[in-house]
Amino acid sequence: MRLGFNFTLGDTHEMVQRLIAERHIDYCEFLIDNFFCVEPDELAKAFDCPVGLHIMYSKFLEADRPTLVDFAARLRDYIDALNPIYVSDHILRFSHEGRAFFHLGEVDYSTEYELVRDKVLQWQDLVGQRIHFENYPSIMDGGVEAPAFFERLTEETGAGVLFDASNAVCSNRNCGTPFEAWRNVIAGAKHFHVAGYRQSLIEPFISLDTHAEALAPDTLAFLEKFRSVFDKPGATMTYERDDQIEFDDIVADLKLLRNLFGQPEERRHDLALSA
């Protein structure tokens, strides 16, 4: 399992470089559309490691075609310059009746499947490659339908799943989605996310995917129990931290993940060659 860190804006540049230099991470995940005004070549030189490209605001379920064509054209320049390990996006609602959510919305897996499938096919076609779609940290009970939805989606579109393990933990805590229900999705996925979550301020408590705290014990237990389903050649896991960005805390979590998954094959190979 290769470990990575999410790079969303310039202020963590130095820290990410240190994570790479000290070999706490093996690759870096760019929130790519935050950098659409940075030249692809500059971005390609930013870090001395492989990269993944994570899309935040394509809004491909909602945006009109000319907007998506233009977004895809710009994204393509970065894909060509950076040759990423993967390209990923989100299945999310950004607005309702033209009014923006500030806390993004989950789709209705049972009534919106066909719509999402068609949009996924169109979006992959515009970008010109396979895209990995991330699962949502479900709160409401409809979230239990997510595993079957993602299984069917990958079968019918050729898309991948960027499986966020802590989002699945939130979904388990909030609406009881069994971890076992994700087994096929995890087995078929190569690219993963993991992060901390926290509880809501009021009861009945719900778990919120905040990316601001240490990995929770149940997240680590989930990874451990499914370790061999997660780990596979070429697999990646990005540790996400968007708030409370403290180097030592991040390294402590990355070390837990390293202990759990071991050094990646590629790294062991490097070491063997240089030994």
Add this chain to the structure above:
Amino acid sequence: MTSLSLPSRTDRDLYPALMSPELCASYPAHHKAFVRIDVSLRVYWHTLFDICPELLELSGPDGMSIFRPFMAWAGEKKLAFDWSYYLWVYVWPRQSPFKERLLADRKYLRSIMGASAARWAVLDRGRDCGIVIGCVDTTDIVIGWKCRSVLLGREIELIEPEEPLPAPPDIFGYFTLPTFELDIFPGWQGLAR
């Protein structure tokens, strides 16, 4: 957990309430749906007051005397809640009991214009590099620049031009910049709702 007569199986059942304190109040407080809506409303609250904490001086520490009526007004006007979110927060209290205190100190307007410029710079995905925001209550302009280097984030500039631009026709006007230079004035665009 309380049972609920309103549909709440999926997030989608709650979409209209996610931005409406009024609709939130129709859900029983000990139901998961209420907590989920509350989480969403708190993000609107924090997006406003964490970025423009000066506004709490007008409203009192919980912000509710601004937040609740503003969100209700925004719902009636069907505001899109795009990058211009903060500017509408200024438009609304100009016709409210806060008007005099709001206009008495420039810091409120500066904070609000800066916040909207920053939000555009972080969220807009068009090809433009910058946005210029002007207001009839000041000759100052605020520019938001998108992230232009891996070493930087977005940047906000407050400019007090020696030769002021003409005032925008409405309370606020804006224009966008196709490069990282402020070298054009194509005229003001009005805010879209």
